[in-house]
Amino acid sequence: xxxxxxxxxxxxxxxxxxxxxxxxxxxxxxxxxxxxxxxxxxxxxxxxxxxxxxxxxxxxxxxxxxxxxxxxxxxxxxxxxxxxxxxxxxxxxxxxxxxxxxxxxxxxxxxxxxxxxxxxxxxxxxxxxxxxxxxxxxxxxxxxxxxxxxxxxxxxxxxxxxxxxxxxxxxxxxxxxxxxxxxxx
Amino acid sequence: xxxxxxxxxxxxxxxxxxxxxxxxxxxxxxxxxxxxxxxxxxxxxxxxxxxxxxxxxxxxxxxxxxxxxxxxxxxxxxxxxxxxxxxxxxxxxxxxxxxxxxxxxxxxxxxxxxxxxxxxxxxxxxxxxxxxxxxxxxxxxxxxxxxxxxxxxxxxxxxxxxxxxxxxxxxxxxxxxxxxxxxxxxxxxxxxxxxxxxxxxxxxxxxxxxxxxxxxxxxxxxxxxxxxxxxxxxxxxxxxxxxxxxxxxxxxxxxxxxxxxxxxxxxxxxxxxxxxxxxxxxxxxxxxxxxxxxxxxxxxxxxxxxxxxxxxxxxxxxxxxxxxxxxxxxxxxxxxxxxxxxxxxxxxxxxxxxxxxxxxxxxxxxxxxxxxxxxxxxxxxxxxxxxxxxxxxxxxxxxxxxxxxxxxxxxxxxxxxxxxxxxxxxxxxxxxxxxxxxxxxxxxxxxxxxxxxxxxxxxxxxxxxxxxxxxxxxxxxxxxxxxxxxxxxxxxxxxxxxxxxxxxxxxxxxxxxxxxxxxxxxxxxxxxxxxxxxxxxxxxxxxxxxxxxxxxxxxxxxxxxxxxxxxxxxxxxxxxxxxxxxxxxxxxxxxxxxxxxxxxxxxxxxxxxxxxxxxxxxxxxxxxxxxxxxxxxxxxxxxxxxxxxxxxxxxxxxxxxxxxxxxxxxxxxxxxxxxxxxxxxxxxxxxxxxxxxxxxxxxxxxxxxxxxxxxxxxxxxxxxxxxxxxxxxxxxxxxxxxxxxxxxxxxxxxxxxxxxxxxxxxxxxxxxxxxxxxxx
Numbered sequence: 001x002x003x004x005x006x007x008x009x010x011x012x013x014x015x016x017x018x019x020x021x022x023x024x025x026x027x028x029x030x031x032x033x034x035x036x037x038x039x040x041x042x043x044x045x046x047x048x049x050x051x052x053x054x055x056x057x058x059x060x061x062x063x064x065x066x067x068x069x070x071x072x073x074x075x076x077x078x079x080x081x082x083x084x085x086x087x088x089x090x091x092x093x094x095x096x097x098x099x100x101x102x103x104x105x106x107x108x109x110x111x112x113x114x115x116x117x118x119x120x121x122x123x124x125x126x127x128x129x130x131x132x133x134x135x136x137x138x139x140x141x142x143x144x145x146x147x148x149x150x151x152x153x154x155x156x157x158x159x160x161x162x163x164x165x166x167x168x169x170x171x172x173x174x175x176x177x178x179x180x181x182x183x184x185x
Numbered sequence: 186x187x188x189x190x191x192x193x194x195x196x197x198x199x200x201x202x203x204x205x206x207x208x209x210x211x212x213x214x215x216x217x218x219x220x221x222x223x224x225x226x227x228x229x230x231x232x233x234x235x236x237x238x239x240x241x242x243x244x245x246x247x248x249x250x251x252x253x254x255x256x257x258x259x260x261x262x263x264x265x266x267x268x269x270x271x272x273x274x275x276x277x278x279x280x281x282x283x284x285x286x287x288x289x290x291x292x293x294x295x296x297x298x299x300x301x302x303x304x305x306x307x308x309x310x311x312x313x314x315x316x317x318x319x320x321x322x323x324x325x326x327x328x329x330x331x332x333x334x335x336x337x338x339x340x341x342x343x344x345x346x347x348x349x350x351x352x353x354x355x356x357x358x359x360x361x362x363x364x365x366x367x368x369x370x371x372x373x374x375x376x377x378x379x380x381x382x383x384x385x386x387x388x389x390x391x392x393x394x395x396x397x398x399x400x401x402x403x404x405x406x407x408x409x410x411x412x413x414x415x416x417x418x419x420x421x422x423x424x425x426x427x428x429x430x431x432x433x434x435x436x437x438x439x440x441x442x443x444x445x446x447x448x449x450x451x452x453x454x455x456x457x458x459x460x461x462x463x464x465x466x467x468x469x470x471x472x473x474x475x476x477x478x479x480x481x482x483x484x485x486x487x488x489x490x491x492x493x494x495x496x497x498x499x500x501x502x503x504x505x506x507x508x509x510x511x512x513x514x515x516x517x518x519x520x521x522x523x524x525x526x527x528x529x530x531x532x533x534x535x536x537x538x539x540x541x542x543x544x545x546x547x548x549x550x551x552x553x554x555x556x557x558x559x560x561x562x563x564x565x566x567x568x569x570x571x572x573x574x575x576x577x578x579x580x581x582x583x584x585x586x587x588x589x590x591x592x593x594x595x596x597x598x599x600x601x602x603x604x605x606x607x608x609x610x611x612x613x614x615x616x617x618x619x620x621x622x623x624x625x626x627x628x629x630x631x632x633x634x635x636x637x638x639x640x641x642x643x644x645x646x647x648x649x650x651x652x653x654x655x656x657x658x659x660x661x662x663x664x665x666x667x668x669x670x671x672x673x674x675x676x677x678x679x680x681x682x683x684x685x686x687x688x689x690x691x692x693x694x695x696x697x698x699x700x701x702x703x704x705x706x707x708x709x710x711x712x713x714x715x716x717x718x719x720x721x722x723x724x725x726x727x728x729x730x731x732x733x734x735x736x737x738x739x740x741x742x743x744x745x746x747x748x749x750x751x752x753x754x755x756x757x758x759x760x761x762x763x764x765x766x767x768x769x770x771x772x773x774x775x776x777x778x779x780x781x782x783x784x785x786x787x788x789x790x791x792x793x794x795x796x797x798x799x800x801x802x803x804x805x806x807x808x809x810x811x812x813x814x815x816x817x818x819x820x821x822x823x824x825x826x827x828x829x830x831x832x833x834x835x836x837x838x839x840x841x842x843x844x845x846x847x848x849x850x851x852x853x854x855x856x857x858x859x860x861x862x863x864x865x866x867x868x869x870x871x872x873x874x875x876x877x878x879x880x881x882x883x884x885x886x887x888x889x890x891x892x893x894x895x896x897x898x899x900x901x902x903x904x905x906x907x908x909x910x911x912x913x914x915x916x917x918x919x920x921x922x923x924x925x926x927x928x929x930x931x932x933x934x935x936x937x938x939x940x941x942x943x944x945x946x947x948x949x950x951x952x953x954x955x956x957x958x959x960x961x
Contacts, residue, residue, distance in 0.1 A: 069762045134192040137959075160763035162755065162958040168200045169959075175234035176192070 007062040010070035019077065026074070027081040029056045034085050049086060050149025053078035072154040079148025086147075087125045127180045131173060138173035141166055195228035199235070200960030207236060287650045294642060298635045306628050310590040310602070313624050317588055317604035320617050324498050324506055325606050331494055332611065335483075336439045339468040342388060343481045351377045352395065352470040352478035355404060359397060365404070365420050374405055375414035382407045391463070392484040395470075396423070398477050401431045403451060406482075422452040427465075434467035434480045441466055443508065443613035444487035444516040446541045462487040462516075462540040487540045492518040495615070503601075503620035507539075510613050511578065513571045515543035521553070521597065528552050530596070545571040545616075548598040556598065569593035570603045574614050578607060585609060592621035668692075669746055670738050672700060688751060697751035698735065701817075702744055713745070720747055722791050723818040730782035732802075732816045752814055754804030755957065757867075761798055761874055769905050771811070771953075772871040774945035775801070776864060777936035778813035783860055783929050786818060792855045793818055796863035797843040798870060805958060810950035842876040843867055846920050857929065858922040864932060865917025865925075872901045872911070877918065910939060 009021050033052050057074055066074075124146075132139040137159060144150045144158065152170070156163040198217045202210040214232060218225035342348065355377065358368040368374055381393045385407050394406035394416075401423035406416040423431055426449055430440045442465040450463060463484045469477040485491065491508070495517045498506040508516035519525060519539040530552055531537040546565035548558035558565060567575065570589050577584050588604035595601045595618055603618035622629070667674040672689040678699060679686045689700045717737070724734040737747035757775065761767060767775075779801065786793060793800075795817060802814040845862035848854045866877050873880055880900040901911045913935055919925045926932055954961070 134188045135196065138196070157759060157762075160759075160957065162961075164961070165957070165959040168196070168203065171203065171235050172196045172199050172231060174238070175231040178234050178238075179230055 004062060006060045006074075007065050007070070010061065010066055010074055022074075022077050023081065026056060026060065026077045027084065029060055030078065030081045031085050034082075034089070038089065049079075049082040049147050053082055053148055056081075069157070072150065072158045075148045075150050075154065076144055076158045079144045079146075079150065083125065083128075083143055083147040086121055090121050123181055124177070127177045130180060131176060134176070135169075135173070137161070138169045138176070141169045142173045142177065145170060191224060191227055194224055195231060197960060198224075198228050199232060202232065203235070210236075283650060287646045291643060291646055294639065298639060302628065302632060302635065305631055306625060309625055309628055313602060313619070314588050314590050314604065317602075317617050317619070318586070320498055320506065321586070321604050321606045321615055324495065324615050324617070325608065327494055327497070328608070328611075328615070331490070332441050335466055335490075336441070336468075338388075339466045339481060339483045340439055342384075342483065343468040343470045347380060348470055348481065349472060349478070351380065352481075353472055355395060356398060356478040359399065359404075363399075365397075365402075368404065369415060369419055374419075377405045378407065378410055378415055381405065382410070388483065389485075390483040391486050391489075392482075394418075394482040394484065396431065396434075396467070396480040396482055398435060398469075398479055401428055403482075404479070418451060424449045424452055430465075430467060431480070434469055435477055437469050437471075437477060439466065439468045441611050443510055443611060444491060444540050460542075462538065462542075464491050487516065488518055488538055491516070492540065496520070498617065501619065501623055503623045504617065505619075506615060506617040508613050508615050509545055509571060509574075509605075511575070513545045513567045513575065514541055515539050515545055515596070516541065516613055519543065524553060525597075528555070529557065543596055545596045547594045548596070549594070551598040553597050553599060558598070568595050570595075570605050570616055570618070574605050574607050574616075578609075585614075669700060669702075669740060670736065670748075672698060672736075672748060674700065689748070699749045699751045700746050701749065702740060702746040716745060719791070719818075722789055723747075725789065726782075726785055726791070726818065728782050728785040730778045730813050730815055731785065731818065732814050734818075749816070752802050752804045753806065754802045754812075754814070756799055757801035757803060757871075758798035760803060761871060766874065766903065767871050768945070768949070769872070769903075769907075769910075770940075770943040770945040770949065772868065773910070773936055773939045773943050774811070775803070775813050775871065776868050777933070777940045779815055779864060779867070780929055780932045780936055782813070782815040783864070784933060787857045787860070787929050791818060792857050793860050793863070794848060794855070795844070796860055796867060798867065801867070805954055805961070810947065810954045811945070842878060843870070845922070847922060856922060858925050858927075861917050861925050861929065861932065862919075862922075865914045868910075868914040869900055869918065872903055872906050872914075907939075 006022065006025055009025075030052055033055055037052075053075060056078055057071070061071070061074055128139050128142060131142070140159060141155055144155045145152075150158070152163050152166050156166045159166070195218075198214055201217065202213045205213060210232060211229070214228050215225060218228055351373065354373050355368060358371055358373060359365065361367050377395065381395070385391075385393050392406060392408045394408070395404050396402065397404050403416075403418045403421045403423060406418050409417040411417050424445070427442055427445065430442045434440045444462040444464050447461050447463055450465070464487050465485075466483045468481045468483070470479045470481050472478050495506045495508060498504075499520050505520045506517075507519060510516055517540060522531075522539050525531045525539060525543070526535055526537060527533065530543060530548075531539065544562055544565075545568050546562060547568050548556075548565060549560065550556035550558055552558065566572065570587070570593065573587050573589065577587065585607040586605065588602075590602050592600040592602060595603070600621040601618040602621055602624055603616055605614055605616040607614035669689070671692050673692055675688045675690060677685060678688050686699055686701045689698050690696065691698060720734060720737045724737075726734075732752065733750040735748045735750070737745065739745055779796070783793060783796075793815065796815070800816045802816060804812040804814055806812045843863045843866040845854075845859040847856070848859040848862075869875075869877050869880065875883075877900070900915070913926075917925055917932070926935075
């Protein structure tokens with residue numbers, strides 16, 4: 001993967017198809033990292049998506065030539081990619097849905113992936129899809145924070161709204177997701 | 186109502202109630218959802234989720250920290266370290282507790298030292314006492330054996346046939362003439378004296394005398410024999426103090442008389458004779474019928490036989506054993522005789538002996554050091570041990586031994602401890618004493634060691650306490666760091682090239698402020714003065730588009746800070762980086778207001794020198810949307826440029842993108858036209874979303890050969906930007922300052938005109954803010 005290439009895409013804010021170019025690169029890289037980890041997967045093994053995204057950032061981006069905007073955008077794309085990877089993997093393994101509320105989900109800490117939690121992951125993914133339909137920005141906030149491990153300020157900058165807005169979005173979205181997963185048995 | 190708008194509405198309601206207490210929040214939700222039952226239900230359900238989570242979070246704070254720590258170490262060790270740390274925190278946590286702890290520890294150590302000192306002392310004294318009593322007993326035993334031997338000796342001497350014969354003739358002569366003249370003149374007297382003198386040497390006695398059996402008189406003696414061959418003492422009366430002993434001898438006993446001065450021994454003793462103390466053995470001389478004919482008296486110089494026995498027991502540097510009598514007189518020679526001769530105790534007599542000359546009285550002062558006692562000798566009390574012995578004799582309770590282990594002054598006035606024994610059958614006692622100081626020398630060593638040890642500990646504790654305090658002070662400094670002057674620091678808002686910006690709050694007014702702490706230390710006062718001057722000018726700026734500077738000061742570690750108004754807003758940098766282009770009207774509006782701000786500064790001779798999107802804020806100040814604020818006026822730009830610019834210059838988005846070329850070359854350039862350049866560059870950036878450098882390089886890459894002509898006005902590609910605007914901005918960024926618009930007034934006039942042409946209304950601004958700060 002060419003570091004300069006990714007960095008250039010990130011810095012080139014005029015490119016309208018930036019995401020379209022960036023996403024496959026980030027996805028491939030993350031997928032590669034994740035596959036390696038899956039191959040070594042053991043019971044009780046945890047895999048933290050936010051760490052993976054970080055790792056991808058380190059390997060894909062030339063950090064000396066990127067500004068905050070590029071960085072936060074990379075993480076936004078990364079969050080999207082890792083979500084897809086995790087969910088696909090869970091589906092492939094035919095993981096059963098756990099049923100809502102069977103396991104407490106600590107959205108606060110970001111997801112910590114274990115094979116046992118795959119069903120759970122699918123629940124969250126599904127709930128998020130529903131939230132996207134109801135309130136797109138709130139769903140995005142959850143994705144960025146949960147899968148991308150981004151900070152509130154970074155999310156605010158990425159989405160172009162105030163940090164206060166993000167904070168409220170996060171709180172309401174969490175409440176909504178919990179409520180949704182509890183009711184949807 | 187569809188799900189979307191339902192959720193949006195409940196989100197809006199929730200945004201308004203999240204900071205309220207539970208009851209009020211519920212009330213407000215009911216109020217805001219009015220008649221809409223579905224909305225009310227949905228909102229309440231979500232609020233309950235949020236509230237439940239917050240309560241849970243509060244409750245679980247301890248638990249979660251615990252589970253977090255669990256990952257670090259084993260559960261029990263974590264628990265233990267937690268207990269320990271909570272203990273240490275309590276004990277060392279604050280200065281007072283630490284001080285108490287240190288004092289407590291020192292007191293404990295001190296009392297431990299005192300206790301063990303006392304214990305050691307008692308132990309020493311107990312063994313000293315045993316030692317003293319053993320010594321006394323041994324001495325007594327030796328004395329008794331010696332006395333036994335002497336008694337046997339004189340008895341056998343008295344049983345000699347010659348003595349008996351002599352005694353019989355003396356007695357008969359005595360009987361014939363009671364005035365003793367017959368005896369005095371008799372041949373017998375001379376003969377006896379001669380015989381006694383002859384046997385004196387072999388017997389070892391100093392003097393051998395024969396006393397009358399009828400009255401206490403000395404008859405014949407080897408002492409001072411005159412030309413007549415008879416002693417000068419013939420017929421002399423015995424001293425009264427030995428009558429008792431004389432009488433006992435007359436009844437047939439062998440009697441030992443402890444040392445007595447010769448002057449007291451014989452009445453009217455020849456005064457010319459040297460004063461000497463003698464011990465005497467009286468032994469009756471019996472005839473065949475068992476009648477006492479005379480009394481034989483064997484005398485020794487006390488200094489010889491008697492004292493020598495006691496001398497044996499001397500040990501150490503100060504311990505001495507001496508005999509004493511009922512009158513509290515010393516009966517043996519002191520080991521300190523030499524020294525005592527230099528004192529008034531022996532009247533500074535170089536030949537005096539201690540025997541019989543020393544009264545065992547407490548002089549009250551150390552005589553050995555030449556001090557003179559306050560009291561007359563007779564008025565002085567006996568030394569404690571003598572007093573004790575004499576009292577016991579008087580009480581006649583047949584206790585004849587004792588020991589005093591508490592220090593008391595002996596006859597020299599020196600503190601001693603001692604033991605005594607009284608020998609009633611011989612009428613004298615033995616005292617053994619030792620200087621308290623010597624006896625407890627080992628205790629002294631302990632004490633000195635302890636004092637040294639304790640001092641060291643004390644010193645260390647002090648240092649420890651002090652350093653703890655210092656650590657605590659540093660800790661406090663860290664805390665203090667959150668307090669600068671009148672302001673309490675809250676969260677960090679940002680970190681720039683040469684400082685950190687914190688949100689803060691006035692301690693009393695609680696008004697929010699922003700505080701910028703400059704990283705650079707002001708190494709010289711020159712710099713500090715210039716900075717102070719700048720802050721003063723900046724704080725005098727009052728235009729609403731200029732950030733208000735309230736206050737400034739230095740931190741403990743010599744960093745400068747200044748206090749500004751707190752702005753609720755977004756930096757222009759971020760606005761530009763949002764996906765949508767900045768509307769033309771808005772851009773003009775921003776540039777216009779920036780120029781208004783600059784106008785006041787330039788009039789006061791202050792140049793901003795660092796206008797860039799990061800230093801421009803669009804604010805929502807109490808409903809005044811898109812209020813433009815220019816930050817960071819003129820303050821220590823030199824520092825910034827010279828130190829951190831080098832690292833920033835490589836970074837896209839760094840400051841130099843908006844700096845006039847002459848300002849980059851000369852950081853101290855204070856020409857107002859550098860600001861005009863920056864406004865131009867900023868304008869370019871606003872309308873293109875790109876830095877001037879990028880714009881130029883793109884132009885060149887796309888075939889432009891040179892930077893000649895009006896390339897500047899073609900830098901902006903947006904079609905909605907009027908040509909005169911892009912031309913004007915192009916003029917502002919001329920590299921030659923002289924070719925730029927000459928003053929800020931020109932810019933104001935231009936943007937004012939444009940602003941009228943493309944107005945940015947309050948409603949426009951409000952609309953934007955509604956999408957940005959959605960829930961406000």
